Amino acid sequence: MLSYDNKLCGAYLAAGRSAEYMDKLLKEVQAVKPENAAALEVQFPRGSIGAIVEEHPELLPKCK
DSSP states (O other): OHHHHHHHHHHHHHTTOHHHHHHHHHHHHHHOOGGGHHHHHHHOOHHHHHHHHHHOGGGHHHHO
16 A cells, blocks of 8 residues: 555656645545544555755645
8 A cells, every 4th residue: 555655656746736636635634533544554655755855945834
């Protein structure tokens, strides 16, 4: 699942839709219920988020 989410994140980056992906991810994080937090943590695209922030530093506040 993590590999899929990393590839999806990378696809949004390649398509020039990084801000859209970050908004989607932020909504998911804000809506997660405590009992589902572990599942979201496992599938969070750690590696690809770094690439988005590197290319679009203005999106860093959404990561924090």
